[in-house]
Structures are given as structure tokens and as C-alpha cells.
Amino acid sequence: MNPALSQIGNQMSSLTGVRAILKDISETLAAGAGQEFINLSAGNPVILPEVEQLWRDCTVELLASHEYGEVVCRYGSSQGYVPLIDAIVKDFNHRYGLDLHERNVLITPGSQSLYFYAANALGGYSTSGKLKQIVLPLTPDYTGYGGVSLVPEALIAYRPTLDINSTTHQFKYRPDFSQLTITEDTGCVIFSRPCNPTGNVLTDDEVRKIADLAAPYDVPVLIDSAYSPPFPALNFTEMTPVFGENILHCMSLSKVGLPGERIGIAIGDVRLIGALEAFQANMCLHPSRYGQAIAARAINSGKLAEISPRVIRPFYQKKFALLEATMAQAMPNDLPWFLHRGEGAIFAWLWLQDLPITDWELYQQLKQVGVVVVPGSPFFPGLREEWSHKHQCLRISLTASDQEIEIGIQRLAKIVAQAYECSAVSA
Numbered sequence: 310m311n312p313a314l315s316q317i318g319n320q321m322s323s324l325t326g327v328r329a330i331l332k333d334i335s336e337t338l339a340a341g342a343g344q345e346f347i348n349l350s351a352g353n354p355v356i357l358p359e360v361e362q363l364w365r366d367c368t369v370e371l372l373a374s375h376e377y378g379e380v381v382c383r384y385g386s387s388q389g390y391v392p393l394i395d396a397i398v399k400d401f402n403h404r405y406g407l408d409l410h411e412r413n414v415l416i417t418p419g420s421q422s423l424y425f426y427a428a429n430a431l432g433g434y435s436t437s438g439k440l441k442q443i444v445l446p447l448t449p450d451y452t453g454y455g456g457v458s459l460v461p462e463a464l465i466a467y468r469p470t471l472d473i474n475s476t477t478h479q480f481k482y483r484p485d486f487s488q489l490t491i492t493e494d495t496g497c498v499i500f501s502r503p504c505n506p507t508g509n510v511l512t513d514d515e516v517r518k519i520a521d522l523a524a525p526y527d528v529p530v531l532i533d534s535a536y537s538p539p540f541p542a543l544n545f546t547e548m549t550p551v552f553g554e555n556i557l558h559c560m561s562l563s564k565v566g567l568p569g570e571r572i573g574i575a576i577g578d579v580r581l582i583g584a585l586e587a588f589q590a591n592m593c594l595h596p597s598r599y600g601q602a603i604a605a606r607a608i609n610s611g612k613l614a615e616i617s618p619r620v621i622r623p624f625y626q627k628k629f630a631l632l633e634a635t636m637a638q639a640m641p642n643d644l645p646w647f648l649h650r651g652e653g654a655i656f657a658w659l660w661l662q663d664l665p666i667t668d669w670e671l672y673q674q675l676k677q678v679g680v681v682v683v684p685g686s687p688f689f690p691g692l693r694e695e696w697s698h699k700h701q702c703l704r705i706s707l708t709a710s711d712q713e714i715e716i717g718i719q720r721l722a723k724i725v726a727q728a729y730e731c732s733a734v735s736a
């Protein structure tokens with residue numbers, strides 16, 4: 310049949326941005342049966358044996374306990390599974406000296422759904438018909454924000470300023486406070502810290518400045534902490550989670566080994582949590598409880614907070630160091646290439662200034678030599694203006710083996726050098 314989709318149905322079905330590219334990538338990898346591809350595009354975290362074992366152990370404990378039937382054979386509260394909420398309250402109060410109680414916490418089926426609830430509960434058309442914006446204070450940022458609003462015109466992103474070090478071929482994005490505008494027409498603010506795709510970590514001061522700009526208008530600031538301490542602690546630079554009255558601290562257990570279980574956690578003001586919980590009740594009643602029950606055990610025992618900096622962080626930090634060293638050795642020193650400072654997350658972000666071809670063309674050329682990366686342009690959701698920089702970047706995953714990273718970067722360096730050379734010849 311050919312169902313007549315609504316406006317929203319059509320909007321949700323359109324293969325835009327990164328979804329179009331991910332489709333191309335999976336078709337490329339599937340079709341390349343004869344060709345060995347080096348996959349530097351993956352977003353799925355690596356299954357680390359010690360982390361997997363932690364979840365096995367928690368599952369064995371759960372199976373042997375009286376709690377099991379209660380967990381999987383019954384519906385629960387739309388706010389989440391009480392033992393997990395209690396574990397979060399206890400852990401965060403103790404760790405960060407907070408004064409949370411259980412009404413400050415909401416559990417969702419993955420953090421993506423949390424952004425969907427918030428974007429639509431806070432952004433879009435207000436009861437008086439005014440457009441409330443969803444502000445991304447700096448771009449590039451997580452491509453998943455691109456599809457969260459049912460009112461796409463509500464999303465607006467700001468260009469950052471760039472700190473460039475030409476000698477070391479490094480750079481870093483910073484919020485451009487001379488442009489960033491938060492007013493009574495702002496519904497909410499969202500950014501990831503550490504950032505997917507760039508690995509950027511906004512400083513504590515930058516975060517406080519954004520929260521302070523939003524506070525006079527009672528605008529919630531969602532800090533997407535999918536890679537932040539205490540778990541998965543995928544920060545390679547010092548950072549402290551920032552809490553505050555208008556801050557919604559948003560976490561995910563996907564990068565601590567539970568992406569399949571879909572667990573997102575929001576910590577914030579009781580009224581905001583209540584509004585998001587109501588959204589959730591309409592959408593799915595509540596998230597599944599098995600993952601929540603094993604997560605409660607891993608948090609209460611302290612093992613999740615222990616394994617994160619000891620096992621998860623060093624695994625990716627070493628991959629970044631290897632990628633950085635390989636790039637320094639393989640990329641021509643006279644070309645304007647810049648690697649974003651590796652401050653966290655599971656990706657590296659490469660900017661090729663004045664690249665004579667687009668990121669999409671470069672992606673295609675890399676496929677020809679058996680290397681798959683993600684072109685950078687879909688990571689600028691909400692950016693209205695044209696910006697050549699947007700077509701000059703690549704996201705490189707840190708999930709591949711050491712050998713694949715080395716070979717992949719060496720091949721990339723050759724293709725990049727050719728791209729600049731070709732344009733110099735034809736000029």
C-alpha cells in the first residue's frame with residue numbers, strides 16, 4: 310500500500326543528513342564483499358570485555374534475585390525504575406554535593422528520546438503562537454539534534470569561533486558569545502559536552518556563561534553528557550559536570566556498554582522533569598526495566614564509576630593519540646589540515662581548510678581506496694547560513710583497530726594531498 314503520510318509523517322521519513330550517509334555507508338560495506346574496507350565511520354562503541362563482564366555479572370545477580378519478576382513481568386512508573394532513580398540520587402548527591410531527591414530524575418529509553426521530548430515540550434509554537442527556538446550555541450554538534458523537533462524551523466545553530474594553531478595543525482571551536490542570542494523567544498538550549506563529532510569540551514566557564522544568559526528567561530539548558538564523567542568518563546581533559554537551576558543534566562548509558570538497552574537519564578528541576586515525564590507517558594508509558602535494574606546494581610556497587618576512567622577512557626584516549634601521531638607523520642606539513650583537539654568522546658574531527666573538493670567528494674574518493682569515514686556536513690544541524698567550513702571536515706571513528714587506524718590515516722593523507730595537488734595543477 311501507499312499510505313498517505315501527514316506532514317510530520319513525511320518529515321520523519323525523509324532521509325536527510327547523516328541518515329542518508331549512514332545508508333550509503335552500510336550499502337558500501339555490505340556490497341564490498343570482495344573488497345576489504347577499513348571502517349572509520351562506526352558510531353557503535355567497541356565491546357570491551359571487562360565492561361561486558363560487568364553487565365553479565367549484574368544480569369546473573371538480577372536473575373538470581375527475587376527482584377527479577379518485578380522487573381520484567383510488571384509495568385512500572387513513567388518516571389523510571391525506582392531503584393535506578395534512587396541509585397542516581399545517592400551517587401550524584403555524594404559525588405557532587407548536590408541535594409537531589411527522586412523527583413529530580415527521569416529515566417528515558419535512550420537519551421535521544423529525551424532530546425525529542427524536550428525539543429517538542431519546550432521548542433516550537435507556544436500557546437500564543439510564537440515560535441520558540443531550540444538553540445544550539447555552537448555548531449558542529451550531534452547530528453541527532455537535526456531531527457528532534459516536529460517544527461524544523463525552530464532549530465537554530467550558531468557558528469563558533471576557531472582557535473587555530475598552524476604549527477601543531479590543531480584547532481578548537483569556541484562559542485561565539487558576540488553572536489549567541491538567548492531571549493524570551495528561546496525554548497531551550499542544547500549542546501553536547503564532550504561533543505560528538507568534534508571531541509570538544511566546553512570549559513566550565515563557557516558552560517556557566519551560557520546557563521547565565523538563559524537564566525533570566527527561565528530557559529532550560531540541556532547539557533548532553535553522553536560522554537561525560539562520572540560514566541562513561543570519556544573526557545581526556547579535566548572537566549566538571551555543571552549543575553544549576555536551569556540546567557538539565559542529560560546522560561546516556563550507551564557508551565558504558567548498554568546501547569542496546571536504551572537508557573537515558575535526566576537530572577533537573579522538578580517541574581521540568583514532570584513535563585518531560587508526561588511526554589514520556591504519552592509516548593511509551595515507560596522505558597524497559599531490565600537494563601535499568603542492572604544499571605542500578607552497577608551504580609550502587611560503585612563499579613560503573615570505577616571501570617569508566619580505568620578501562621573505557623584509556624581505550625579511546627590511546628586510539629586518539631595513535632591517530633594524532635599517525636596524522637602528524639603522514640599528512641603533508643605544508644597543507645592547511647587541522648585536527649580538533651582531542652578532549653573527549655569516541656571520534657576525531659579533521660578540518661581541511663580551503664579543500665578544493667567537497668567533504669562528500671572526498672568521502673567518495675576515500676571509498677575508492679577502501680577507507681570509510683563520515684563526511685562532516687551533516688553535523689551542522691540548524692545552521693541557516695552557508696559556511697564553506699561545513700564542507701571541509703570529516704569525522705573519523707576511534708573504534709577501529711590500531712592497524713586499521715594507521716593504514717586508514719596513511720591512505721587518507723595520500724588522497725588529501727592529491728586533492729590539493731590537483732587543484733594547484735589546474736589553477
Ligand SMILES: Cc1ncc(COP(=O)(O)O)c(C=O)c1O
Pocket residue numbers: 352418419420421422451453501504505533535560561562563568571572573
Ligand atoms: C552526543 C550524543 N548525544 C546523544 C546520543 C544518543 O544516545 P542514546 O540515545 O543511545 O542515549 C549520542 C549517540 O551517539 C551522542 O553521541
